[in-house]
Amino acid sequence: MTTNPKKLAKPPEHPLDDLIRTERIPHIWCPGCGIGTVFSSCLSAIKATELPYNQFTMVSGIGCSARGAGYIKLDSFHTTHGRAIPFASGIKMARPDLKVIVFSGDGDLFAIGGNHFIHAARRNMDMTVICVNNLTYGMTGGQVAATTPNMAKSTTTPLGNPDSPFNLPLLAYAAGASYVARWTILQTRDLTTAINEAINHKGFSFIEVLSPCPINYGRRNKEKPIDTMKLYQDHTIIKHGANPAEADIDFGKGVVIGKFIHIDKSTCDDRYTEMHRPCIDD
Amino acid sequence: MAFWRVPLDTQEIQVTLGTVCIIDDRCKGCGYCIEFCPKDILQFSEKFNRKGYHPPIVTKEGECVNCHYCEIICPEFAIFSVESEPAETK
Ligand SMILES: Cc1ncc(C[n+]2csc(CCOP(=O)(O)OP(=O)(O)O)c2C)c(N)n1
Ligand code: SF4
């Protein structure tokens, strides 16, 4: 009998393999892209809730970040561009018992999908929205986004972005979100804790995660992946409870990160149940 | 570890030791684990994986403190640490 010398020994199992569609790994994300770290942190947070996996669902829009829904081994939905939140709202209203997680990019959630975001926040729709903010439209080649910092270069602003970016935590808070936090992929443990807290929080939870896109943002702005990580290390200030109005993204001045808002208020599904499903227990 | 003054309980404190597991063919060579390992015990290896990247190797066997940071920062699910069996430690 001969043995095939090319056949490798079974590689060791990663602790998150039970939540990943391992047959699709390696994923499409570029070397040094931070999306994989945000995704991994999200899986760890799901695990840490100790809830059965069939209590969760993940919804994504379109973009590199939005590929997350395709790699998680749960019921998940890769929807159309910008429509992850309305799709997720539908799931929540039909199945209020589910933990609904939206995992998508800054362009998807705040440019084409911006209006859906503000209205879901206004209604305090019970869901967890994780926004991978890489300051650009990664998937389509690095065009200027609503989150691109002032003067940063992109394919469509070769001389630098003349406009100011959104302050996402302020936007979320002003619209009515009841949990708001911002981390970078470097503070991975804090990020996982935040996602875990957000999943357990009843109400609209928003977590912005700053994440490198070395290929389509970093390259044009002279930032190697490690340089971006050094920015996250040296030019961020952890300030829990900070006023979101002070959370503008300007690495020159220092970017405020931490948990900004965590309040209780009635959710859309609670109010709906009260008004329209009075006999739900029968 | 070097101390300016040795804590009184150094003899009693048990430092957890870890074993690093690397799934070579998942690595894309970003170097984050190498850069941010607090014990500075990872390095790019000479070998290539199936996709042509150099996965990390452990340079100082037995110095991993099982902090899991390489595991949580890795975007590729390519590295993780497990607590060493007491027999393996030191
Ligand atoms: C209706 C529609 N308009 C435009 C596009 C092209 N498009 C695909 S991804 C994308 C932007 C994605 O940016 P972001 O959400 O930040 O994701 P990233 O790739 O940066 O993770 C755009 C404009 C599309 N797919 N559908
Ligand atoms: S293009 Fe940018 S965001 Fe997309 S996978 Fe590559 S590095 Fe990540």
Ligand code: SF4
């Ligand atoms: S577990 Fe911690 S000490 Fe061990 S290799 Fe990973 S980062 Fe380094």
Ligand code: SF4
């Ligand atoms: S962090 Fe992961 S992908 Fe990056 S070099 Fe280390 S093992 Fe490879």
Ligand SMILES: [Mg+2]
């Ligand atoms: Mg983006």
